[in-house]
Amino acid sequence: MASRHRASRRQPSPGEPSSGRWGTFATVSTETSAVRPATDIDRIADDYLTKLAELSPIAATYFGIPGHDEELDDFSPAGHEAHAELRAETLAALDRATPVDDIDRVTLAAMRERLGLEDETHRAGLDEMALNVIASPLQSIRGCFDLMPTATDEDWGTLSRRLERVPDALAGWKVSLLSASAKGNIAPRRQVEACIAQCADLVTDDGYFATLVAEARLAADGGPGELADATRETLTAAAEGARSAYAELGGWLREHLLDDAPVEDACGAERYALLSRAFLGAEVDLAETYAWGQEEVARITAEMEAVADQIKPGSTVQEAIAALNADPAYQLHGTDELKAWMQERADEAIAELADTHFDIPDPVRTIECLIAPTQTGGIYYTPPSEDFSRPGRMWWAVPKGVTEFGTWKELTTVYHEGVPGHHLQIAQTVFRSDQLNNWRRMVAWTSGQGEGWALYAERLMDELGYMDDPGNKMGLLDSQSLRAARVVIDIGVHCGFEAPAEVGGGPWTYDKAWQYLTSHANQDEAWLRFELDRYLGWPGQAPSYKIGERLWMQLRDQVAEREGATFSLKDFHRRSLDIGGVGLDTLRAAVLGELSGDVA
Structure with missing residues (x-):
């Protein structure tokens, strides 16, 4: 789509300073600095990553580390113990190492925090019992194939050999689920039922495995080409084996876990x-x-009501949204238009922000x-490979039957x-x-840190x-409303806090959570049902977006107050992003100079 849906504003020319709420943004050179010599702590960290890639080929594929694309993880108890041993070995090595600069100090703090928490999670049995609708071995085993190259017959051969390992990977996971079950650690019944349904969807005649084979082509320069007969035969057999394994998994979950799975969704305050x-x-x-989450919901609701009046004077939020959905100026028809619009908006943002607001x-x-090969409704990002031969990618998993899209609510997602x-x-x-x-x-x-930054990025735009543009602003607020509402639902349900008065107070129930969610989110029912299942089955993850944004805003305000008139938003962004994706406490300490004793 053309840029007719852009907000009305004048953009600076390349190299021209831009002014705004945070004053002047000067252009800063992106020239590469001198190469920093590797330290003992760097070598410990890189050794850990090498061994992690061996233990988790799925993670290796996700991070673009070559050499493991034919393999899958060992999700059995032995596999979890191997990870625990690697963490212990790495933490012991870190204890013996001496940091030589601030980069080392951040690495040391970050690795101790991350690996230490992973050990706590392991000791609590949470890795062994992992089963939910979005982030458990059921999804990660299948999802890694989306990131594999398919340009040549050799690529398809590698993919096929990994497909052949799916039955063993699922078998190892089942051993862990049984081990966890014997200890009383079983995912809630709602999650088990949903995973059974996901298995069924994957193995239908138009499900993932059938579609993978039917649409397998070579990504040749002159256009899609056909696989060699032998390659297609191998792929077909491997896909059928994986399909059969997922079909069997659905029955196994029903037989071995469903009856014992707790009806209660809450994980409890301690966990x-x-x-x-x-x-x-x-x-x-x-x-x-x-309590803050409830205040945020109220604040955002008031803003949405004000913007609704701009869109259609005198209207409610729902009436304004209906008007936006009916407005041809915001409509995209089909996934080809959606993909093109996503690409145009993404390229536009890079062109306009580079060398003015950010160093890129x-x-x-x-x-x-890209349009994702799955149809779950999710929108997600996958990082570039280490050498950037595979670029960073934004994926849209469009649900079955959905052909119409509204840019007013999706620009903030881009x-x-x-x-x-x-x-x-x-x-x-x-x-x-x-x-x-x-x-x-x-x-x-x-x-x-990561999702909090992404919400911060929406707010910054x-x-x-x-x-x-009022339509785009409504889309931003609509997204914020969902993120704030799930802070309330997720913490409230799992920690046993009293439900808000608007849903009757008292203990949370599924129906109260559904009522609260649908009162503050405007997506379709199927999407919101999945969202609620996600909150109930993946405790703590969904609120991390909005809480992370809050902590990012607090950090920015703290640095701005400390630096006064010398504060530069661009410098703050550069310093913060240069640290990388460490935990928020480590990020804060690093930005404020607390790890080295310096003052930012």
Whole structure:
């Protein structure tokens, strides 16, 4: 689509200073600094990553580390113990090492925090019992194939050999689930039922495995080409084996877990506190955060009502949204138009923000927008490979039957996943091979830091004038409303806090959670049902977005107050992003100079 849906504003020419709420943004050179010599702590971190890739080939594929694309993880108890042994070995090595500079100090703090929390999670049995609708071995085993190259027969041969390992990977996971079950650790019944349904969807005649074979082509320069007969035969057999394994898994979950799975969705306050720390890399007062979440919902609701009046005077929020959905100026028809619009908006943001508001290295100025091969409804980002031969990618998993899209509510998502959101944050860190070890660049990811930055990026684009159009502003607020509502639901349900008065107070129930969610989110029912299942089955993750944004805003305000008239937003962004995806407590300490004793 053309840029007719852009917010009304004048953009500076390349190299021209831009002014706004935060004053003048001067152009800063992106020239590569001198290569930093590797230290003992760098070598420990890189050794850990090498061994992690061996233990988790799926993670290796995700991070673009070659050499493991035919393999899958061992999800059995033995596999979890191997990870625990690697963490213990690495933490012991770190205890013997001496940091030589601030980069080392951040690495040391970040690795101790991340690996230490992973050990706590392991000791609590949470890795062994992992089963939910979005982030458990069921999804990660299947999802890794989306990232594999398919340009040549050799690529398809590698993919086929990994497909052949799916039955063994699922078998190992089942051993862990049985081991956890014997200890009384079973995912809630709602999650087991949903995973059974996901298995059924994957193995239908138009499900993932059948579609993979039917649509398998070579990505040749002259256009899609046909696979060699032998390659297609191998792929077909491997896909059928994987399909059969997922079909069997659905029956196995029904037979071995469903009857014993607890009806209660809540994980409890003690377990929730651990999971919240794991997703944030920070410890927060959950009762205070729960109250703040309700205040945020009220604030955003009031803003939405004001914008609704701009869109259609005298209208309610729902009436204004209906008007936006009916407005041809905001409509996209079909996934081809959606993909083209995503790419145009992403490229536009890079072109307009580079060298004015952000330093964006040349390799990071490429992002690829794609329609995902799955149909789950999710929108997500995958990082570039280490050498950038595979660019950062924004994926849209369009649900079956959905052909119409509204740009008014999706522009903020492009900024969230692309620039200045995940793509700038993650790809720029991958690029910094001259300063950061591989673990810092490719693995150090914390949801609160990463997703909090992406929400901060959406808010920043509003501050810079990109969301001035009332329709686009409504889309931003609609997204914020969902993120704030899930802070309330997630913490409230799992920690057992009293439900808000608007849903009757008292103990939370599924029906109260559904009522609250649908009162403050405007997506379709099927999407919201999945969202609610996600909150109930993946405690602590969904609130990390909005809580992370809050902590990012607090850090920015703290640095601005400390630096006064000398504060530069661009410098703040550069300093913060250069640190990489560490936990929020480590990020704060690094930005404020507390790890080295310096003052930022």
